[in-house]
Amino acid sequence: MTRNLIVGGGVYGAAVAFELASRGEEVRLIEADCIRAGASAGPGSRGVRANYRDYRELPLMAMARTLWPGLHETLDVPALFERTGQLILLERSMDFGNAEARVALQNRHGIPTELLGQDALREREPDLTPAILGAVWCPDDGVADHSATTLAFANAATAAGAEISEGITVTGLVTRGGRVVAVACDQGKEIEVSGSLFLLANSGVPALVSPWINLPTWNLPFQVLLSHPLPDNPVRHLVGHASRTLSLKREKDGRLMISGGRPGHWDHEADKGIAIPQEVAANIADAVAVYPSLEGLEVDIADAGHLEADSVDAIPIIDRLPGIKNVLYATGWSGHGWAIAPAITKLITAWALEDARPQLLAPFSFGRFG
Ligand SMILES: Cc1cc2nc3c(=O)[nH]c(=O)nc-3n(C[C@H](O)[C@H](O)[C@H](O)COP(=O)(O)OP(=O)(O)OC[C@H]3O[C@@H](n4cnc5c(N)ncnc54)[C@H](O)[C@@H]3O)c2cc1C
Known part of the structure; x- marks a missing residue:
């Protein structure tokens, strides 16, 4: 008992x-x-991201962002959270209205957020394609070792x-x-x-x-790709995209993590997830479209072994x-x-x-x- x-x-x-x-x-x-x-x-x-979160989760994120930086002290372990800042890239002019509304909403919840034009964005991410028109920037977002x-x-x-x-x-x-x-x-x-x-x-x-x-709800394994270590990793921050299924993280060992929510396939008999080649190719194509220097990127790990419940x-x-x-x-x-x-x-x-x-x-x- x-x-x-x-x-x-x-x-x-x-x-x-x-x-x-x-x-x-x-x-x-x-x-x-x-x-x-x-x-x-x-x-x-894992991304610790307030940027572009559902409005009902913003009060929770406002609370979580005060907890993450000191969590390792509470648990008495080396640092767990790294503040990188997060960018949601805007590639279509039609996405700016939504972006402006989110900047106002996130700031109202105490989450510092800024709309960046092309020049300010290029200062942070110089290797982006010129096709990216701007970004929504959350300086306090980051990543954690899950x-x-x-x-x-x-x-x-x-x-x-x-x-x-x-x-x-x-x-x-x-x-x-x-x-x-x-x-x-x-x-x-x-x-x-x-x-x-x-x-x-x-x-x-x-x-x-x-x-x-x-x-x-239903269960789905999300796809995660890890590149071969890159001597010149062009991605400097945690990066998402307003209109592509894409999330990019620069890992500490020089690899690039490419994800964003593309699905894998769950084999119920074997009780394991398998990456789908078309989804892997599409994820890489989106990454290359945004950072052209990633052309020819080699993927070391294509993982879809971790189920998540979606609602x-x-x-x-x-x-x-x-x-x-x-x-x-x-x-x-x-x-x-x-x-x-x-x-x-x-x-x-x-x-x-x-x-x-x-x-x-x-x-x-x-x-x-x-
Ligand atoms: C690939 C991927 C990338 C993600 N990226 C992000 C991100 O960047 N940012 C973000 O905020 N979130 C992200 N998420 C979501 C986040 O990781 C999950 O929402 C979170 O980890 C869920 O934690 P959990 O403890 O609820 O579930 P889990 O970690 O899934 O733990 C549930 C546990 O329950 C056990 N279990 C299941 N059934 C039973 C049973 N009947 N009896 C006993 N034990 C059982 C399982 O074995 C499992 O260990 C991502 C998720 C995935 C899969």
Whole structure:
């Protein structure tokens, strides 16, 4: 029997375990595979980006951007976050209206944002094609090592007293009197819970809640490409694009990471993701169109091995399970759950301990779907 039980050992499960344990709460985390096996793992780094985020996530990002720079001190590890600044490139004149509106909105949320014309943009990114007309610039955005961060949360949780059990898959929830009293596991045993159950298993959440609700989500592996190390990497900042499916990150080892949300294929029988050659080619073509000196780029790694849950409106679903008093679930990150994780995990912890939904999480209720 444990007081608090968490299902899922990605960044969300590990961070909530840390938040609970560091408040003196008894907590156990169950992970099907190992800590950082899902979307919080894989090659490259993750963008910590406020720029062009859904307006409902901006208050969360305003909170997260105050947490990221000092997170390594909280977890007592070397630096995890690197401030690089982020550019959303504008290649079509029709995208400037949207860009101006976002600059105003993001500044209103306390996120410094600026619209750059061609000259100011070229000072920051001299190797861009002249076809790029401008950019929206967020100087405080950056990148984080997702694998190291998730492991740091898990280690800090353990040091604060949390128990972490790997290699156990939760297959169902056992209810009595309007509460979950235990989870059923693949090894035929049940793990009892007396307090809160947190379903933070990302792509695994929809199946676990399906006896109660049908979440409007689906699972998809996103593609990540890592180039051969480049002696003259032309990409100097974290770069996204307003009209191409493209994100570029300059990795510390000189490689270029090319991503942005192109899908891979999930082989359900083999339970693994495979990169799709056409999607790989399209991602590279977009990168070369924007930075012509990347022509002939060699890709060392084409990864699509990490499932993420997408939601129909591309923002997460964070809620209590209807009719069940002690379950909180969170999923549907839609490819951008990383940057807001330090904020959301504090809010989820507060929700469970104070039994009141934090105002900042209200836009993410299941009820929004009607
Ligand atoms: C390739 C890629 C690039 C991304 N880039 C960015 C980015 O640049 N910026 C950004 O903000 N976000 C990004 N994201 C999104 C972000 O990484 C995820 O939203 C975030 O890591 C989700 O964390 P999580 O803990 O919810 O899920 P996960 O890390 O997927 O962890 C869930 C865990 O639950 C376990 N599990 C599942 N089912 C069960 C079960 N039944 N029983 C027990 N355990 C179970 C899994 O094994 C897994 O370890 C990206 C995602 C991917 C895949």
